[in-house]
Amino acid sequence: MKIATYNVNGVNGRLPVLLRWLEESAPDVVCLQELKAPQEKFPEQAIRDLGYTPIWHGQKSWNGVAILSKSGDIMEMTRVLPGDPEDTHSRYIEAKVDGIIVGCLYLPNGNPAPGPKFDYKLKWFERLTLHAAELWALDIPVVLTGDYNVMPTEIDVYKPERWVNDALFRPETRAAFQKLMSQGWTDAVRKLHPDEVIYTFWDYFRQAYERNAGLRIDHFLLSPHIDKRLVNAGVDHHVRGWEKSSDHAPVWIEIK
DNA sequence: ATGCCGTGGAAACCACGA
Numbered sequence: 001m002k003i004a005t006y007n008v009n010g011v012n013g014r015l016p017v018l019l020r021w022l023e024e025s026a027p028d029v030v031c032l033q034e035l036k037a038p039q040e041k042f043p044e045q046a047i048r049d050l051g052y053t054p055i056w057h058g059q060k061s062w063n064g065v066a067i068l069s070k071s072g073d074i075m076e077m078t079r080v081l082p083g084d085p086e087d088t089h090s091r092y093i094e095a096k097v098d099g100i101i102v103g104c105l106y107l108p109n110g111n112p113a114p115g116p117k118f119d120y121k122l123k124w125f126e127r128l129t130l131h132a133a134e135l136w137a138l139d140i141p142v143v144l145t146g147d148y149n150v151m152p153t154e155i156d157v158y159k160p161e162r163w164v165n166d167a168l169f170r171p172e173t174r175a176a177f178q179k180l181m182s183q184g185w186t187d188a189v190r191k192l193h194p195d196e197v198i199y200t201f202w203d204y205f206r207q208a209y210e211r212n213a214g215l216r217i218d219h220f221l222l223s224p225h226i227d228k229r230l231v232n233a234g235v236d237h238h239v240r241g242w243e244k245s246s247d248h249a250p251v252w253i254e255i256k
Numbered sequence: 257a258t259g260c261c262g263t264g265g266a267a268a269c270c271a272c273g274a
Contacts (some may be wrong), residue, residue, distance in 0.1 A: 204261035
């Protein structure tokens with residue numbers, strides 16, 4: 001069974017690329033972020049035509065998250081991250097898919113830092129960590145995946161010294177990620193490739209992809225039930241090289 | 257050192273991204 005995550009950077013602008021990748025990669029479960037489409041503009045039919053049952057939480061212009069299921073065995077649990085009724089961003093959707101709790105998240109960017117956007121990022125991180133603790137306590141199969149907007153360690157950045165003051169790599173941000181991980185979650189890609197330089201994002205400019213000037217910011221966090229079933233994990237690096245690609249590449253895991 | 261590119265929405269520029 002294959003589960004994938006992909007920050008599409010505009011689900012409608014990205015539709016040909018998304019459909020091509022879905023056909024090629026054929027994941028069983030897909031988490032999408034940055035739909036950048038209101039609820040009624042989600043390309044539901046095109047995705048159903050490929051055999052996927054989608055749930056999604058759209059938003060005009062920004063954010064937006066979705067989960068696609070090939071089996072159709074998908075039951076939505078929530079479409080808001082608990083803890084702040086004032087938060088209107090569509091950044092979290094969670095469903096039970098094929099017996100697994102799948103949390104699909106788009107953690108705030110947080111730049112410029114310091115500032116209100118960085119404060120929002122850290123608060124969102126705390127809410128995620130609280131929610132993750134509740135899921136952890138259930139002692140069931142859980143996957144928390146998506147765009148975390150964090151490079152966890154120096155190996156995850158092409159030039160760490162240039163990013164130390166950036167919201168994606170500041171000590172507070174890395175500490176927040178570590179605090180979440182300290183609950184016991186497994187970083188699936190890093191577990192299977194402990195020393196490899198692996199990126200999931202490359203800027204559109206300065207030929208970042210061609211220079212491999214990338215960041216690893218899209219992650220798979222696994223509860224122990226999934227961790228012990230983990231057999232493979234990777235990045236569909238080549239998709240970033242396609243015409244009209246997102247600035248992110250899809251990331252995936254395989255479990256038995 | 258830097259949104260230099262890309263997307264969406266509104267209105268021929270701006271917000272936002274990482």
